[in-house]
Amino acid sequence: MAEEQERRTAGEYVTVAAEGTHETEINRSRFLCHLAPAATEAEAQAFIARIRAEHPTATHNCTAYVIGADAGVQKANDDGEPGGTAGVPMLQMLLRRDIRYAVAVVTRYFGGTKLGAGGLIRAYGGAVGEALDALGTVRRRPFRLVTVTVGHERAGRLENDLRATGRDVRDVRYGAEVALELGLPEAELDAFRGWLADATAGTARLELGGEAFGTV
DSSP states (O other), X not given: OHHHHHHHHTTOEEEXXXXXXXXXXXXXXXXXXXXXXXXXXXXXXXXXXXXXXHOTTOSEEEEEEEESTTOOEEXXXXXXXXXXXXXXXXXXXXXXXXXXXXXEEEEEEOOSOOOHHHHHHHHHHHHXXXXXXXXXXXXXXXXXXXXXXXXXXXXXXXXXXXXXXXXXXXXXXXXXXXXXXXXXXXXXXXXXXXXXXXXXXXXXXXXXXXXXXXXX
16 A cells, blocks of 8 residues: 555556457447547547447447546546446446546447346446456656757767666757757656766766656
């Protein structure tokens, strides 16, 4: 529990590994759970609209999404199923699995047998849980984009040293000087400044950029 709280304090979160669909069948009804990462509520709503457009003849397209590392935005929609039997259990499953920045749409094609309230809750929540297991999840953490600018005579060795020490070199640009773009955890910036000064005899320049998220 303490470890989980520490990760959340550091801004880390778990989300779906990639967009995908997983299908289950219960009493001849087909349940297709579509999952996708979503950085914003607008992205989640756009994904929902796209899935509904792809399945216009489905009996229901029920939805749930969680946005924010603190789960600050939570929405669920039953799309015609009895209140609280579809979107809410889908949302609860996302929260139970500590999923953030993600959207789920469960498309149901009715098979002729009613499941009852309890059956629907199990079916919709279970569809999301099974899809998470099948499609996989990833842990992501915030990092700061930084640009290191150095002369050509030191650039090759510096790039090798950065990669050898496990630093995330994201881009290398050549001009009058060489600019290397890195992703660094915020907590490592001060130590990196010292390392960079030693590695380049103080000749490199460090410029801080914006924040992004990367897979742990």
